[in-house]
Every structure is written in C-alpha cells, then in structure tokens.
Amino acid sequence: MSSASAALDSDRPLAAAAQTPRVRRRRQWWPYGYMAPVLVVLGVVFGYSFVEVVHYSFYAGSIGSLVWVGTANYRELASDPQFIHSMFNNFKLLLTVPIVTVLALAIALMINTTFRGVRQYRAILFLPYILPATAMGLSFSYLLQGNGVLDNLLTTMHLRFLIHDWLGSPSWVMFSIGGVIVWQQLGFGVVVFSAALLAVPGETVEAARIDGASWWVVQRRILIPQIRRIIEFFVILQAIIVLSSVFTYVYVLTGGGPAYSSSVMEFYIYQNGFSNGSIGIASAGAVVLLAVSSVFIALYLWVRIRAAKEGR
Amino acid sequence: MKSTYSSTRLSRPRSRFAMKAISGLCVGAMGLALAVVPAATQASASSKTNINFWFWGESDIPGITKWMTQRIALYEKANPGVAITVVPQSNTTIISSFTLASQSKSGGPDIDTQWATLPTLLPALQGDVTPISNYVPSSETKHWLNTNENTIAGKIYAMPLYLIGVPLVWNKKLFAKAGLNPNVGPKTWTQFLADCAALKKHGITPLGMGNQDGYFGAWMFAIYEKQLLNSVAQLTQGVANVGSSQAKLLSSLKTMYTMLSGLIKSGYVNSNVESLSLNQGWQLFPQSKAAMSFTTDGNALSWAKTVGEKNVGVTAPPVWGSGKLAATYDTTQSSDEFLASWSSNKAAAAKFLAFLHTPANMVALNKETGAFPADNRFPSSNITDPLAKALDKLDTAGTSVWLENDIPPQIDSNADLPAGQLITSGSGTPAAAVALWKQQLQKWQLEQPTQFQLFKKWATG
Numbered sequence: 001m002s003s004a005s006a007a008l009d010s011d012r013p014l015a016a017a018a019q020t021p022r023v024r025r026r027r028q029w030w031p032y033g034y035m036a037p038v039l040v041v042l043g044v045v046f047g048y049s050f051v052e053v054v055h056y057s058f059y060a061g062s063i064g065s066l067v068w069v070g071t072a073n074y075r076e077l078a079s080d081p082q083f084i085h086s087m088f089n090n091f092k093l094l095l096t097v098p099i100v101t102v103l104a105l106a107i108a109l110m111i112n113t114t115f116r117g118v119r120q121y122r123a124i125l126f127l128p129y130i131l132p133a134t135a136m137g138l139s140f141s142y143l144l145q146g147n148g149v150l151d152n153l154l155t156t157m158h159l160r161f162l163i164h165d166w167l168g169s170p171s172w173v174m175f176s177i178g179g180v181i182v183w184q185q186l187g188f189g190v191v192v193f194s195a196a197l198l199a200v201p202g203e204t205v206e207a208a209r210i211d212g213a214s215w216w217v218v219q220r221r222i223l224i225p226q227i228r229r230i231i232e233f234f235v236i237l238q239a240i241i242v243l244s245s246v247f248t249y250v251y252v253l254t255g256g257g258p259a260y261s262s263s264v265m266e267f268y269i270y271q272n273g274f275s276n277g278s279i280g281i282a283s284a285g286a287v288v289l290l291a292v293s294s295v296f297i298a299l300y301l302w303v304r305i306r307a308a309k310e311g312r
Numbered sequence: 313m314k315s316t317y318s319s320t321r322l323s324r325p326r327s328r329f330a331m332k333a334i335s336g337l338c339v340g341a342m343g344l345a346l347a348v349v350p351a352a353t354q355a356s357a358s359s360k361t362n363i364n365f366w367f368w369g370e371s372d373i374p375g376i377t378k379w380m381t382q383r384i385a386l387y388e389k390a391n392p393g394v395a396i397t398v399v400p401q402s403n404t405t406i407i408s409s410f411t412l413a414s415q416s417k418s419g420g421p422d423i424d425t426q427w428a429t430l431p432t433l434l435p436a437l438q439g440d441v442t443p444i445s446n447y448v449p450s451s452e453t454k455h456w457l458n459t460n461e462n463t464i465a466g467k468i469y470a471m472p473l474y475l476i477g478v479p480l481v482w483n484k485k486l487f488a489k490a491g492l493n494p495n496v497g498p499k500t501w502t503q504f505l506a507d508c509a510a511l512k513k514h515g516i517t518p519l520g521m522g523n524q525d526g527y528f529g530a531w532m533f534a535i536y537e538k539q540l541l542n543s544v545a546q547l548t549q550g551v552a553n554v555g556s557s558q559a560k561l562l563s564s565l566k567t568m569y570t571m572l573s574g575l576i577k578s579g580y581v582n583s584n585v586e587s588l589s590l591n592q593g594w595q596l597f598p599q600s601k602a603a604m605s606f607t608t609d610g611n612a613l614s615w616a617k618t619v620g621e622k623n624v625g626v627t628a629p630p631v632w633g634s635g636k637l638a639a640t641y642d643t644t645q646s647s648d649e650f651l652a653s654w655s656s657n658k659a660a661a662a663k664f665l666a667f668l669h670t671p672a673n674m675v676a677l678n679k680e681t682g683a684f685p686a687d688n689r690f691p692s693s694n695i696t697d698p699l700a701k702a703l704d705k706l707d708t709a710g711t712s713v714w715l716e717n718d719i720p721p722q723i724d725s726n727a728d729l730p731a732g733q734l735i736t737s738g739s740g741t742p743a744a745a746v747a748l749w750k751q752q753l754q755k756w757q758l759e760q761p762t763q764f765q766l767f768k769k770w771a772t773g
Binding site for chain 2: 060061062063064065067069072076080081141144145146147148165166167168169170171254255257258259260261271272274275276277278279280281
C-alpha cells in the first residue's frame with residue numbers, strides 16, 4: 001500500500017466525521033424534577049438542622065432566652081468531667097466492635113453449610129437484632145440488677161464469686177452495656193457475613209478441597225480473604241453505631257448512672273438539651289459528636305471508594 | 313444494528329407524555345390531600361374544645377390515674393363540648409417533656425403536671441405558666457391547701473390536688489422477729505441505728521430503697537439536709553450563691569452525705585440499692601424483704617393491704633439534724649396542675665381543674681385511693697381507716713417542708729440525684745458528692761444565665 005493511499009485511509013474516519021452532522025443530545029431536565037422533592041426534604045431535614053445546631057452551639061440558655069457566649073460552650077465541654085467521661089465511655093464501647101466482628105464471623109463460618117435447620121438457626125440468631133431496644137433494655141435491667149435473675153442463677157450454680165451489681169456498680173456498668181450491645185448486634189453481623197459467604201464461588205472452595213486443604217485452611221485462606229471488604233465495612237459501621245447510636249441502651253438500662261458513670265455523648269446531649277433545656281451546650285456536644293463520627297464516616301467512604309476502584 | 317436506546321418505550325413521545333401526565337396527577341393528588349386533610353381535621357376539631365392534659369401522679373398515689381380518668385368521663389358527660397386527652401407522664405419525663413414543649417410554645421399540654429415549687433415556678437418566672445388564680449376566683453382557691461408552695465406575689469400559679477407526707481414505715485412482724493418492740497418506731501437517730509443493727513443481726517434488711525434513678529439520694533437530701541438548716545432561705549440563697557451562703561450549704565451537704573455513706577457502709581440499706589429504681593426498691597417492703605422504708609402516704613396505705621394493716625407502723629422520719637427545720641414534717645402537695653401560657657384553652661382548662669376540687673370529687677379521691685385531698689372542705693371525719701388517720705395526723709400536725717421543691721430542676725437532676733448515687737454505689741466520697749454539687753451549680757449559672765438571674769431574684773425576695 002502506498003503512503004499516499006495509507007494517508008488517505010487514515011484520514012477516512014475524519015472525513016466521515018466531517019460529513020456527518022453532529023448529533024447534539026438534548027439535556028434531560030425531567031429527572032431533576034423527580035429528584036427535587038427528595039433533595040428539598042434532605043436539605044431541610046439535614047442541612048437546615050445542621051446549620052441550626054452549629055448556630056445554637058454559640059449560645060447559652062433555652063430557646064426564647066438565648067444569650068450569645070461565643071465559643072464558651074466548647075471550652076466548657078473541654079473542661080466538663082461528665083462530657084469527657086461520656087466520650088471515653090463511647091471509646092470504651094469501641095471494644096465491642098472486634099468482639100462482635102470475630103464472634104459473628106466465627107458463627108457465620110460455622111453455619112456456612114447446608115444442614116437441617118440452618119435457616120432456623122440464622123433466624124434465631126437474627127432475632128435479637130429486630131427486638132425493640134426498649135423492651136430489650138427493660139428485660140436486661142431485670143436480668144442484670146443486683147440480686148436479679150443472673151445473680152440468682154450464679155448462686156444456684158455455686159458461682160457466687162462471679163456475682164456483681166452489674167448495673168449498679170460503676171466498675172461493671174459499661175461492661176454490662178457492652179455485653180447487651182454485643183448480644184443485639186451479633187445477629188446482624190451473622191446475617192451480613194453469611195450473605196457474603198454465600199456469594200463466594202463454590203468452585204474456589206471445591207478446588208481447595210481437592211488440593212487437600214483442611215477446613216481451617218479453607219476458612220482462613222479462601223473464605224475470609226474473599227469477604228475482606230465486607231468485614232471492613234462491618235467494622236466501620238459498628239464503630240459508627242457505638243459512637244452515635246447507643247443512647248437507647250444507656251437510657252433504658254441505667255439512665256446514665258450511677259452518677260454519670262455510664263453516660264455516653266448522646267446521653268449527655270439529651271440530658272442537657274432536653275432535660276435541662278440548655279440547648280447551647282447540647283448543640284456544642286452534638287457538633288463534637290459529629291466531628292468524632294465524621295472520622296469514621298470518612299474512613300468508611302475511603303474504604304468503599306478503594307473497593308470500587310479495585311473492582312474495576 | 314438499531315440502537316437499544318432508540319427502541320425503549322420511553323423514547324416514544326406518546327409514552328413520555330403519559331408518564332409526565334401520570335406524575336403530574338400524582339403530585340397534584342398529594343398536594344390536594346395535604347391541603348384538604350388538615351382543613352378537614354381542623355373542621356372536626358373546632359367543633360369541640362380539646363384539652364391536652366399531661367398528667368403524673370401514680371408514683372405518689374397508686375390508683376389516681378383511674379380516679380382522674382373517671383373524673384374526666386364525668387366532666388365530658390356534663391360538658392359535651394369539651395374533650396380531654398390525658399397523656400401520662402413518667403418520673404423521667406415529667407420535667408423534660410414540658411421543658412421541650414415550652415421552647416417551641418406550640419402543641420404540648422394545655423394542662424401540665426409538675427412537681428411543686430421550683431419545677432413549677434421557674435417555668436412560671438420564664439413566662440411559660442399562666443397563674444390559675446387569673447381564672448379561678450379566690451372564693452374557690454381559698455379552700456385549696458398548701459398554695460403557698462406555688463405562689464409568687466400573691467398569684468397562685470398551680471392547683472394542688474392532694475397532699476402527701478413522707479413517713480418512715482416499719483414492718484411490725486419483722487421488728488418482732490428481730491427482738492424489737494413492734495409497736496414503737498424509731499424517733500431519734502440513735503434509736504434508728506440501734507433498730508437497723510438489730511435487724512441486720514437477724515438477717516433482715518433494715519431499709520429497702522432504690523437509687524438507680526437517684527431518688528433515694530434525693531429523698532435523703534430532702535429529709536435530712538433539711539434537718540441541718542434553720543430556714544429554706546439557707547438553701548435557696550446557697551444555690552443562688554449569695555454571699556458566703558454557698559460555702560455553708562456545701563459544708564452541710566458534706567455532713568449529710570457522710571451520714572448516708574455511714575448507712576450504706578454499715579449494710580443498713582439493701583445491697584442492690586443502686587440497681588433498683590425507687591419504685592422497684594419500694595417493692596422490698598410489701599414483699600417483707602425489708603423492715604423499713606421511706607415512702608409516701610399512698611404507698612403506705614397500699615402496702616398495708618398486702619402486709620396486713622396491723623403489721624404496718626408509720627412514724628415521722630427519725631430526727632438526726634439539729635437545725636430548726638428538723639422539727640418540721642415532710643408533707644407537700646408533691647405535684648400540681650397548671651396552665652401552659654401558650655394554651656388557647658386556658659379558661660376551659662381552669663374550669664376543669666376547679667371541677668376536680670368539688671367536694672364530691674375530693675371525697676371520691678380519698679375513698680378510691682386513700683389520698684388526702686388538698687382541700688379544707690374535705691372533712692377529716694371521712695378518714696376512718698386507723699392507718700390513714702395516723703398518716704393524716706402526721707400530715708396536719710405542724711409545719712412541713714419538702715426541701716427538694718426548692719432547688720431548680722437542673723440542680724436536682726444534675727447534682728442532687730447523681731451525688732446520692734456516688735454515695736450509694738460506693739464509687740464516691742462525701743467530698744466528691746459535694747464537689748459535684750459545686751461543679752453543677754457553676755455549670756447551671758453559665759448555661760442558664762437568664763434562669764439563674766430569675767431564680768436569684770426569687771430567692772432573695
């Protein structure tokens with residue numbers, strides 16, 4: 001082929017394009033119309049609320065008698081032993097995250113097989129997660145109170161040395177609340193990991209078994225690495241939950257007591273904002289809680305973006 | 313090959329038009345519903361005067377909710393144009409619910425129940441409560457008892473419904489089992505400690521209470537901190553930080569918490585006091601698991617039905633302090649009913665409240681619940697039960713002060729309650745309890761400057 005004809009051939013697409021009129025896609029505005037109501041609601045509910053909370057955090061008093069105090073609320077939070085203790089209690093509850101994750105993963109791996117009643121087992125394990133938190137809290141308050149059901153059971157089993165005032169002792173109260181959180185969140189973790197394990201290609205496991213891999217090797221080297229992303233998401237989600245969604249447990253089980261020993265940041269905000277009407281300090285606490293939670297939310301988004309990139 | 317996009321149904325003009333038309337109809341229907349439904353509701357609502365009544369009282373007087381429901385039914389029958397909705401309140405929400413409602417000044421109650429004095433008067437000072445004496449004539453209010461607990465500058469802000477005393481009850485059977493005189497309750501602190509020691513020696517829990525919600529500690533403050541004071545002003549001015557009064561108040565609090573700590577360490581209070589609420593701790597007495605309890609008149613009468621009236625003794629709390637107020641008893645109206653200032657049905661609500669005080673209703677209150685009506689038209693001769701007579705005698709014998717009424721709600725919930733928990737849980741010392749009071753008093757002053765100034769003005773007269 002001559003260079004001239006080659007040059008001509010290479011110019012052909014350009015020539016074709018030059019001859020064909022450009023098709024301009026008309027912008028579709030209709031989808032935005034469908035989205036508009038939702039965006040307005042989100043803007044009002046989240047955006048307006050956020051702006052108002054930040055606004056109130058610079059005032060003292062109740063609504064109707066607000067007094068501008070600048071950053072005094074934030075300085076007060078930094079020196080308020082109840083708030084600092086509440087924040088540390090939230091961090092202490094982060095210890096439940098690895099416990100829930102490991103237990104849920106272990107159970108999911110154990111029931112990741114077909115045997116009679118496996119669906120019923122999964123349903124029973126998931127049941128605590130769907131129980132109303134209030135009813136569960138009331139039940140556990142009777143179970144865990146001093147000389148309550150658990151203590152009586154320990155006495156019957158001649159284990160009196162294990163008896164404690166599980167909810168009335170500042171040394172044990174956070175462990176008790178953590179235990180209730182683990183009990184309720186465990187089912188959710190089992191379901192999430194079970195669903196992830198079901199999605200793992202069976203051929204991979206079969207191939208490993210044919211190669212002589214033991215059960216433990218299959219779990220450790222095949223299944224767990226395959227669901228690594230799900231485990232990461234679950235850990236971060238649980239961390240966000242114990243930072244910002246444990247109010248009900250504390251409110252029902254202990255009311256923040258004894259003497260603030262089981263207070264968490266949400267409870268502090270509730271007590272100051274709703275019980276005392278001190279909207280300013282409560283708003284400042286809410287802003288701090290959002291800042292702390294944002295660290296984990298940012299981590300969650302980073303993990304998702306990384307997973308999406310690796311999936312391409 | 314034809315583009316799949318060009319073959320989709322939505323690309324056809326007729327279908328696009330149909331989708332837009334359907335969507336437009338849906339939005340229009342929603343808008344119409346939103347416009348019509350509230351109007352229809354308003355139309356049906358405007359035919360009756362709706363009174364929203366946030367009511368609390370069952371913890372004080374078992375059975376009073378049923379009595380109130382019956383009064384409402386009677387009132388609505390006699391006044392068909394009025395509909396009253398009762399919203400029961402709990403110990404933990406009684407103050408916070410009204411605080412929240414008062415901030416938006418919309419919705420919420422027409423009539424609210426609050427604990428007497430400061431839980432009622434602080435909202436009143438902030439303009440959230442309209443004096444009931446604006447609507448009920450003095451010819452009626454002159455019959456109400458203990459109105460001084462909710463009066464400012466001659467205006468009565470709230471209506472009392474009943475009076476309760478806070479006696480010490482003892483189980484005569486358990487006293488006899490411990491070798492104590494079953495017919496004599498402890499009058500002095502020395503006698504009280506001796507009785508506790510004897511009961512404990514025989515394996516009987518001396519005092520059955522609950523402090524998971526902080527109320528046992530709060531009651532000990534109300535009964536025994538009071539006994540260290542010569543006047544209520546010593547407390548209120550201490551809270552308002554007038555002169556050196558706060559230092560003196562904190563010093564007396566340390567003395568009181570030291571006494572409470574001694575009771576706990578001696579094992580004279582049930583060991584699970586910190587994991588039982590006040591109501592739960594109270595159940596130890598009727599179950600005969602504790603020999604004594606501080607409780608209300610209503611509970612004492614109710615427990616007598618379980619334990620047997622001849623097995624229950626009542627007396628004033630043993631005297632421990634040496635202040636002038638040590639000679640007073642602990643009767644209070646406890647809770648009261650008032651009109652929310654933003655209510656659009658104040659006149660109708662006040663009329664209903666006055667109806668509750670008719671002699672027939674007061675007699676029914678006593679007959680059905682054993683409560684002592686806060687009305688001087690109620691004849692004491694109606695009280696025939698011997699135990700009730702003994703309680704009535706305690707309630708009316710002399711002057712009464714319930715000290716917890718005179719501290720601001722924020723100080724009560726943030727200092728009084730948790731300070732007692734520090735002691736009963738064994739996690740804090742009396743010094744730590746007092747430090748908590750001091751810290752919370754300062755915090756309240758910073759967080760609620762307007763409220764603090766109003767309180768200071770009220771405390772200093």
